[in-house]
């Protein structure tokens with residue numbers, strides 16, 4: 001229903017690249033000043049406040065008293081001295097006076113003129129007051145009679161030290177804080193290249209074989225091609241002289257290209273581990289700070305460290321975050337980014353291959369990289385790290401289950417078959433989830449069922465307990481059954497693995513279909529079958545209730561995207577023909593490079609695209625309606641079973657509906673031709 005997914009591990013056009021939920025997300029590193037520094041800053045401010053408060057009281061802040069009280073006190077002989085300027089008088093009492101008197105402090109009748117309610121009564125030996133507007137004749141004589149000294153300087157100035165501290169104390173504290181911060185940074189950062197506060201230091205993490213568990217090619221599985229290409233790099237690092245003896249230049253930079261979680265970092269570490277050299281790793285996003293020039297300083301420092309420890313590996317993760325083609329970056333950080341990038345180029349040109357340093361970098365967007373990075377002598381080698389195929393997935397599962405006690409019924413080959421599209425990181429996560437689940441269930445080993453449940457949680461999202469009315473549940477059941485029935489009756493549809501009306505993740509119900517094998521090439525009929533299936537939820541609601549809900553939003557989005565790709569990328573519209581009408585999308589990586597600027601086609605073509613997309617959707621809608629009407633009996637039966645049992649697996653679905661699994665596509669010749677020997681890029 002709402003945001004209802006038909007998760008299907010292999011998406012056309014992204015046979016490998018589609019990101020699966022549950023994989024590790026790496027948000028861009030956001031560099032903030034260390035939290036401790038902030039804490040200390042706040043503490044200093046607080047200290048400031050208290051110091052000021054103490055001196056303020058020490059300076060004996062004057063109380064403001066009414067003129068009459070001043071005269072009363074003077075008459076008592078309690079006023080030692082005054083200083084007057086204009087209508088205001090300040091002075092010093094012989095004995096401190098408390099004002100307002102405590103017991104009447106908040107009594108409005110005793111409120112001193114001009115003062116608000118709630119004035120706390122205070123005791124002080126200095127005071128201020130204001131001469132009334134009418135002149136008080138004989139005041140001077142009265143004062144002299146009462147031995148009040150009429151001072152020539154302001155009374156407060158007597159307390160010179162206090163006011164000095166009051167004025168400069170906070171500033172002194174702040175200066176002290178900065179001096180301390182600087183010295184601390186200098187101690188940590190050290191060195192000349194450290195720059196102010198050491199922010200020019202690279203912060204690169206160095207993995208040393210003795211500290212971290214050493215990673216070797218044994219820990220990397222399922223990406224053998226990439227691994228083989230890096231063997232040469234290992235050889236070179238083991239004996240740099242051997243390669244350059246005859247004047248040849250060894251590789252300087254290798255770019256690892258692959259979807260997130262395919263093991264690029266792991267591979268780089270394994271190269272270092274195999275060669276037994278230090279590994280300096282840094283994410284490119286970490287280079288760039290708010291301050292221009294810092295990134296470049298960090299790059300310099302990183303290469304300096306590596307040189308001192310050569311032979312060594314420098315690994316720069318997320319290269320695209322700084323390596324974007326210059327002039328193409330967003331406003332703002334561009335000049336900093338450019339400087340950082342230039343520094344990397346300079347450094348790479350600066351060392352000779354004899355030094356035994358190899359720079360590995362990882363990216364999942366090679367198309368956006370600045371061409372200068374890819375020139376000879378820089379990242380001139382590319383190693384593509386693909387998502388693993390079934391054999392690869394099994395091997396990766398084997399690596400990650402090495403230390404996990406497996407029950408005899410666990411079939412990793414079966415698990416590998418069930419996980420097309422998952423990356424190495426996803427598979428690692430799967431093993432972890434399964435182990436946690438088994439532990440929670442109080443078992444001593446991990447069983448196949450734990451793996452299956454963990455997979456479901458990763459692919460479909462965790463179950464969500466929300467209370468639904470009976471009417472809503474029925475509607476959701478019809479929606480999901482619509483998807484499922486079409487998955488059984490449309491030729492070429494992926495087998496329906498599971499249907500549930502238990503809300504999971506974002507969805508209120510889920511129909512999970514998965515292909516039987518990894519698919520690398522998609523026949524048009526298969527894509528049509530998928531669109532028909534995606535529309536099945538809404539169509540079932542229309543057929544049964546004759547009304548619509550918002551529950552098909554996600555279905556509509558997916559179907560539209562697929563239809564649009566058919567028209568604009570795969571030349572499957574006769575009206576538009578085999579013309580590229582959408583930017584190239586790397587099937588291994590997803591995303592697209594963008595046309596960069598204007599659309600390379602006319603408004604008329606744009607309109608035609610929209611019409612063709614609509615035509616495909618409309619035709620699929622008609623197909624779905626026809627098929628669901630024809631199988632209304634099976635639809636109702638499945639709904640009854642779902643309302644009763646909530647979740648049905650493949651066998652139960654077949655039993656309840658009495659339908660056979662969907663027939664294979666008869667018309668396979670398109671994909672056969674493409675797969676049969678002739679290589680189409």
Ligand SMILES: Nc1ncnc2c1ncn2[C@@H]1O[C@H](COP(=O)(O)OP(=O)(O)OP(=O)(O)O)[C@@H](O)[C@H]1O
Nearest residue numbers: 219220221260261262263264265266396424425428
């Ligand atoms: N081919 C693989 N074999 C074994 N383990 C793998 C493989 N690929 C990924 N993993 C596991 O997944 C974890 C994460 O992978 P890694 O960080 O190397 O991916 P990445 O390609 O660098 O991802 P990103 O692009 O997100 O940085 C690894 O530490 C490893 O445990």
Ligand SMILES: [Zn+2]
Nearest residue numbers: 001004537555
């Ligand atoms: Zn749906």
